[in-house]
Amino acid sequence: MQLYGIDFTSAPRRAKAITVAAGRLEGDRLLLDGLEALPDWPAFEAFLRRPGPWLGGFDFPFGLPREAVRDLGWPDDWAALVAHCRALGKAAFRAALDAYRESRPPGRRYAHRATDGPARSHSPLKLVNPPVGLMFLEGAPRLLEAGMHLPGMHAGDPARVALEAYPGLLARRLSAHSYKSDTRSLQSAARRQARADMVACLLQGGPHVPLRLHGPQDLLALLVDDATGDALDAVLALVQAASAWRCGPPHFGLPPGIDPVEGWILGAEPPSAG
Structure with missing residues (x-):
């Protein structure tokens, strides 16, 4: 089975491309086959339409908090909601979320999805630092238009499966230290060491990584050398995708009965599981 991990950006360009890690499972070994940079939307859209079968873990929110919807x-059907947000356009979408945030009491400005608590992820209504709301606006409509299958959310091509990954969730389980920065002055030796330690954990396996990563030395070295962390984040998303594939259809490790408007992050424990 072809597996992908996708480190996403809402504004892809050559200096900050969407990064794709490709791999496949061989027993409990996850073989890293390559890293690919998608520098613009046409490249990303072409990637989504690659013939299956394949499964990808995408690092952006697939849905919005039902409370906010x-x-x-706004429509409470995922496909209709995504089409509505795309039709609004970036300026009107941003203005609507800004006004909604200001309408809420201090300390509760951002509504959250059920998955955001256990995943410790940002609300998809957040527009800066990081702009996950814009990531939803750019990513989710392209999944819909490409006919991707989103388990528990939207029935599409069953040979091309998209699941919401969150590298930060796995990263926190591997290291308590900051490991990346897009700001050159903050790309420190300490962060490089954190990346090296995380890669060592991926290679060795363990309680949080039931799969052992294998790959060419040049690719493994790049995971440590890339100070932005984009390459490592793509591989973390790939690990999450591989774990989902091992769980198999129809849920691929997601809790059954997830809210189809909100979606769920791979590896986030449902509240009932503690």
Whole structure:
């Protein structure tokens, strides 16, 4: 089975491309076959339409908090919601979220999805640092338009499966230290060491990584050398995708009965599981 991990950006360009890690499972070994940079939207859209079978873990929110969708009067069907947000356009989408945030009491400005708590992820309504709301706006419509299958959310081509990954969730389980920065002055030796330690954990396997990563030395070295962390994040998403594939259809490790408007992050424990 072809597996992908996708480190996403809402504004791809040559200096900050969407990074794709490709791999496949061989027993409990995850073989890293390559890293690919997608520098613009046409390249990403072409990637989504690659013939299956394949499964990808994508690092952006697939859905929005149901509370916000209800309060805003937006469609409560995922495909209709995504089409509505795309039709709004970036400026109107941003303005709607800004106004909604200001309408809420201090300390509760951002509504969250059920998965955001256990995953410790940002609300998809957040527009800066990081702009996950814009990542939803750019990513989710392209999944819909490409006919991707989103388990528990949207029935599409079953040979091309998209699942929401979150490298930060796995990264925190591997290291308590900061490991990346896009700011050159913050790309320190300590962060490089954190990346090296995380790669060592991926190679060895363990309680949080039931799969052992294998790959060419030049690719493994790049995971440590890339100070932005984009390459390592793509591989972390690949690990999450591989774990999902091992769980198999129809849920691929997601809790059954997830909210189809909100979606769920791979590896986030449902509240009932503690």
